[in-house]
Amino acid sequence: MSIVNMNAVSKKFGSFVALNNIDLQLNKGEVFGFIGPNGAGKSTTIRILLGILQPTSGHAAIFGKDVWKEAVAIHEKVAYVPGDVNLWGNLTGGEVIDIFLGLKGKIDKRKRDMFIDRFQLDIKKKCGSYSKGNRQKIALIAAFASNADLYILDEPTSGLDPLMEQVFQQCVEEVKNAGKTVLLSSHILSEVEKLCDRVGIIRKGEIIETGSIDELRHLTRMNLVIATTSPILDLEKWEGVHDVQQSEESYRFQVDADKLTEIMKKLSSYGIERLESKPPTLEDLFMRHYQE
Amino acid sequence: MLFHSVSRLFFLKWKLNKVNFLTWAFSVVLITILTASAYGGLYKTDQERQAVAETMANPAMIAMVGPGFGLDHYTSGAMLSHQMLLFTLIVMAVMSILVVTKQTRTEEDDGILEIVRSLPVGRLTPLTASLLFTMVLNITIGILVAIGLILINIEGIDAEGALLYGMTLTCGGLIFSGVAAISAQMAETARAATGYSITFLMAAYLLRAIGDVSNEMWSMISPLGILIRGEVFVSNKYFPVIIGILLFMVFLAFAFWLNDHRDVGAGYIRSRNGRERAAKYLMTSLGIAVRIQRTTIISWFTAMFLLGISYGSVFGDLEAFFENNEVIQQMLGNNPDYTLTEQFITMLMVVLAIFSTVPGLLFFLKIRGEEKKGRLEHLLVRGTSRIKIVTVYGTISVGGTVISMFLAVFGLWISSSAVMEEAIPLINLLQAGMAYLPAMLLLIGVALFLFGWLPRITSLVWFYLIFSFIVVYIGGLLNLPDWIVNISSFAHIPQLPVEEWNNGRLAILLTVDIIIISIGMIGYRKRDAAG
Structure with a gap:
């Protein structure tokens, strides 16, 4: 069952096309990574899902309900953490957490105190004196301590230290194990790689790739290092071979995943002395999509 | 160095x-x-x-x-x-x-x-x-x-x-x-x-x-x-x-x-720690909206009360003062059937009404500031509807205007009774003052309308208020044509006690208020809610 369903959603601001025909499905119980460079349309997509922005065309639904018309009903079961958490300077962290939880109904005090403890937040301080990371903690505590079926997290860890980053990752794992759905937009690719079942890459308002990280790897290139007994003189010209770097004894290059069998056959005729292969990291994937 | x-x-x-x-x-x-x-x-x-x-x-x-x-x-x-x-x-x-x-x-x-x-x-x-x-x-x-x-x-x-x-x-x-x-x-x-x-x-x-x-x-x-x-x-x-x-x-x-002798970012007075838990009233959208403007609200109420007191304190010597000043007489529109003091009250009430609208508008316009800073989103994504949010700010605004006007009139009454031989009854002053509510409401309505449909220029409502002030305050001196004067909502209010109470005009103005507020709310429901 799909929790989030976006169908050909476009959003224009005046003549600027922020989103162009976005299709996105999130299934129940999965953690979906949403990656893309700044200004690609991640936050716009998320704000449409939250019913804050109205799509120019297309249809978006959460829990099968229209995100624009039934925003209030949907939000009862959604927890949201914005990337830039702006709070009221003269209220304390504790007060804001209570306000956020109180707006959604009854506060589960045990859960609230547990998350305050895990994220190690001093809740007596005024929000005006918190750092970015601490403001993010407030939003995270309010999100995880609430009772939600869908968590929409927009770059939630950009200000957290590595220790808190780890706590965050545990929280996401727990939410996932409880069968909840998570939409995680992030720049920290190692985090996405570790947490997400599926990934969507957005660029200039269009989703250019979706799939599990393994699936995406198939779409991209393999890194190979090879040493052969006889030299390969025209390696650059082979179909499916890219970025050849030659050192004294070895060649370092990338191979298109779908050409791998063919190329390996050809290579073996040169007498392989040594062969290393590395799967592409998400970063390789990411870079490949953005540098073009 | x-x-x-x-x-x-x-x-x-x-x-x-x-x-x-x-x-x-x-x-x-x-x-x-x-x-x-x-x-x-x-x-x-x-x-x-x-x-x-x-x-x-x-x-x-x-x-x-x-x-x-x-x-x-x-x-x-x-x-x-x-x-x-x-x-x-x-x-x-x-x-x-x-x-x-x-x-x-x-x-x-x-x-x-x-x-x-x-x-x-x-x-x-x-x-x-x-x-x-x-x-x-x-x-x-x-x-x-x-x-x-x-x-x-x-x-x-x-x-x-x-x-x-x-x-x-x-x-x-x-x-x-x-x-x-x-x-x-x-x-x-x-x-x-x-x-x-x-x-x-x-x-x-x-x-x-x-x-x-x-x-x-x-x-x-x-x-x-x-x-x-x-x-x-x-x-x-x-x-x-x-x-x-x-x-x-x-x-x-x-x-x-x-x-x-200090570090960058540090201060000599450490900011006090606050409460660990939110009070019950804070966990409602109305509670938050009031709490974040608390200082502004209290300051304005105090200021309006003091303004009323200061206006009232001059009532003792008023008649002698007016007799001697032709320009003021012209501003008041000299009507022989009423004492100059009574005519002065009508003038004063308009001015107090316009001043009381200032806090009312400020309390409402806070909603736009909150939106721009991305803090309205916190409420919107937690099951608070847009209509509710805009109603909350509208209510604070209307309530704030009424209370401001009341405090100003009350202050006027206190100090004027102290200096006058024959005090003006509070109820007369209140009636004259509160008659302006429909006019004040229209300003808030215009602000709400702009916020709903043209959020970027919401603050233009101030020009309408300044215009109204000029028209009622020195309009008499400038001999402005009626149609210009009539653009100001304040010009349509019967000036008690010199003029008679007029149910019809007030009802029409109130209807216009309700229509403009409703249209504004529809606008906010339809538009993008990001700052």
């Missing part, structure tokens, strides 16, 4: 803040010159001016504007320095506080100071550059005011007094820029820094008020109390200016010392 690159940073500050500079300088100079020439036009004879002097010689007025020097020979100059100097000094003080805080602690909060300090720049350079900027601003205003006052060439406003008037204003600004510089070192956030400085300003004003009506000693501890004792245009004393400059230098030295 504490002051390395001061000039470079000063020019950067100038580049970044020149609009701010020009706006302040232009407004203060313009207001002073306009008021001075208005005195010249309003009160043409000695007799008229002496009548005004009579209305000034009571404790309420003295507490408000200071002791009247030269009341026995009340020239235009004496009037200007008595009625305007203190208020203009407060404006200069607020200006200096805002400018200094913005350029020091706010930049520190935003992390800009850190970047600047990582460059080859002296430790005291940023503060010095900001204070230089403020000094130039204050001196410019002083000079322009002096020149302007000399140029308008009004009897009783001489060159020496004009120069002293300008210098006094500069001094006031400088003293409070020093106060703001100290606060910026003491506090941990810009918000707290502004709070300390404004508290100091209020204390200075109150101390002076107490001193002026009781023991002058108290006034002499207050910078404001000292500055107005230059008796500008009356006996032109220079000691306040000298004390002012000395005080500024002491403050400056202290601010520098404090700045030199």
